[in-house]
Amino acid sequence: AAASSSPSPAASSEYRRVRCPPHRYTPLRSQWESILTPLVQHLHLQVRFNTKTRSVEMKTTPLSAPGSLQKASDFVSCFFMGFEVADAAALLRLDDIYVDSFQVTDVKLLKGDHLSRAIGRIAGEDGKTRFAIENATRTRIVLAGCHVHILGSYANIRVARDAVCSLVMGAQPGKVYGRMNEVCRRMNER
Numbered sequence: 021a022a023a024s025s026s027p028s029p030a031a032s033s034e035y036r037r038v039r040c041p042p043h044r045y046t047p048l049r050s051q052w053e054s055i056l057t058p059l060v061q062h063l064h065l066q067v068r069f070n071t072k073t074r075s076v077e078m079k080t081t082p083l084s085a086p087g088s089l090q091k092a093s094d095f096v097s098c099f100f101m102g103f104e105v106a107d108a109a110a111l112l113r114l115d116d117i118y119v120d121s122f123q124v125t126d127v128k129l130l131k132g133d134h135l136s137r138a139i140g141r142i143a144g145e146d147g148k149t150r151f152a153i154e155n156a157t158r159t160r161i162v163l164a165g166c167h168v169h170i171l172g173s174y175a176n177i178r179v180a181r182d183a184v185c186s187l188v189m190g191a192q193p194g195k196v197y198g199r200m201n202e203v204c205r206r207m208n209e210r
Contacts, residue, residue: 032082036089038096039075047099048076054105055096058112063088094119101169102162110171120177124166127188135166141187142168149193153183156197156204179203 040048048055052069059067064083069076076096080089091112098108098119110117124130130138143150143163150161157180159172168184170177183200187193 032080034080034089036078036093037070037073037075038078038093038100039073040069041100042074044100044102045074051099051105055099058109059092059095062112063092065089065092067092098171102164103160103169103171107160107171116173117171118174118177120170120181122168122181124168124188127185130188138188138190139163139166141190141193142184144193149187152197153180153200156200157183175207179207 048069056067059065059078063085064081065088066079066081067076078089078092078096095108095111098111099105101119101121111119124135124138124142128138141149142161144152150163153159154161157172157176159170159176159180161171161180161184162169170180170184172180179200182203183196186196186199
């Protein structure tokens, strides 16, 4: 039998599965169309939600670009962390956008009310501190319990992470703002 030079379609397609956490199932259902559109139209992937395993399954097509499956997986994982669809879509459009995740207890071992106060310092009154860090560093921050997820460029994530760590350690928000704005100003001058 003669061997064909073109690879078979089954051998060239790749497959990826991202499990949906229980607390993100309802937001996934309500935002499914806005998640599906960029994956199918721009990345040319086949996407489905498997209700039995509660996971998003993605498969490449012959039109898919190399690396599109990894971008799609990062996009869906980012949504499952708690980011908005529009913010997570930046992972699809830009190449130098990353997600950094850590726990508050990784910075300082805290328990009970001390942990709650540290999380409260990060959020601030009505989320003002978190928004100030986001706007100054051009990042997006999600506080999910004691987990902190930061989406942005590498340098901006570093500045935002330093600000969050300072707040966890007990620094006053005013001092953290001043230090963060100074670093951001120096970064913008370069």
